[in-house]
Amino acid sequence: xxxxxxxxxxxxxxxxxxxxxxxxxxxxxxxxxxxxxxxxxxxxxxxxxxxxxxxxxxxxxxxxxxxxxxxxxxxxxxxxxxxxxxxxxxxxxxxxxxxxxxxxxxxxxxxxxxxxx
Amino acid sequence: xxxxxxxxxxxxxxxxxxxxxxxxxxxxxxxxxxxxxxxxxxxxxxxxxxxxxxxxxxxxxxxxxxxxxxxxxxxxxxxxxxxxxxxxxxxxxxxxxxxxxxxxxxxxxxxx
Numbered sequence: 001x002x003x004x005x006x007x008x009x010x011x012x013x014x015x016x017x018x019x020x021x022x023x024x025x026x027x028x029x030x031x032x033x034x035x036x037x038x039x040x041x042x043x044x045x046x047x048x049x050x051x052x053x054x055x056x057x058x059x060x061x062x063x064x065x066x067x068x069x070x071x072x073x074x075x076x077x078x079x080x081x082x083x084x085x086x087x088x089x090x091x092x093x094x095x096x097x098x099x100x101x102x103x104x105x106x107x108x109x110x111x112x113x114x115x116x117x
Numbered sequence: 118x119x120x121x122x123x124x125x126x127x128x129x130x131x132x133x134x135x136x137x138x139x140x141x142x143x144x145x146x147x148x149x150x151x152x153x154x155x156x157x158x159x160x161x162x163x164x165x166x167x168x169x170x171x172x173x174x175x176x177x178x179x180x181x182x183x184x185x186x187x188x189x190x191x192x193x194x195x196x197x198x199x200x201x202x203x204x205x206x207x208x209x210x211x212x213x214x215x216x217x218x219x220x221x222x223x224x225x226x227x228x229x
Contacts, residue, residue, distance in 0.1 A: 034215075041125055042221075043220060043222050044161065045219075046217070049215070097215050105166070106217060108160035108161045108162070109160050110160045113158070
């Protein structure tokens, strides 16, 4: 499968600041990238779907102005949490899909732990 | 469908026993299902998948069963090992696009 990395693996920030999380597909052209959020002891919830070169499609209830997604290349997508607040503290996970994947298969990154103080 | 913030159910098994993890999915139109394993602080790891035109698929030490009549999916792990301890999620692919919807998850604890 595809090798997916995320940076940083964890970040602590002050309330009101913005945080950028990178998702890289190291050996795979990711035409589609997904961003998920996972709160402690809960499942993964899809936040948005981004296609390379297009605007992201956000799930219902996810503020697009707060969670800025950029998928400028086939190997990189970024998620920026703007004006972060403690309730944004979560585990953010990206996944990739593309022409090399089989039927709707996704490959997941290792996740980024965000803690907002 | 939407998952909600509930405590995850826990399955405790003795090392060497077989484990069965169950999942109810939400959309009868879903046509592709995947089981993922997630260890603490890591992203989900693919275990096995199954398409809706099948009712059983076997991998190495794992078997997935699909019952479309009752919208139920199960993961069987043979000879469970301590390294199998993790949270297990089922995911369904909705008929539109590549979106995956994850189930609530089950914690598997293997006792040595």
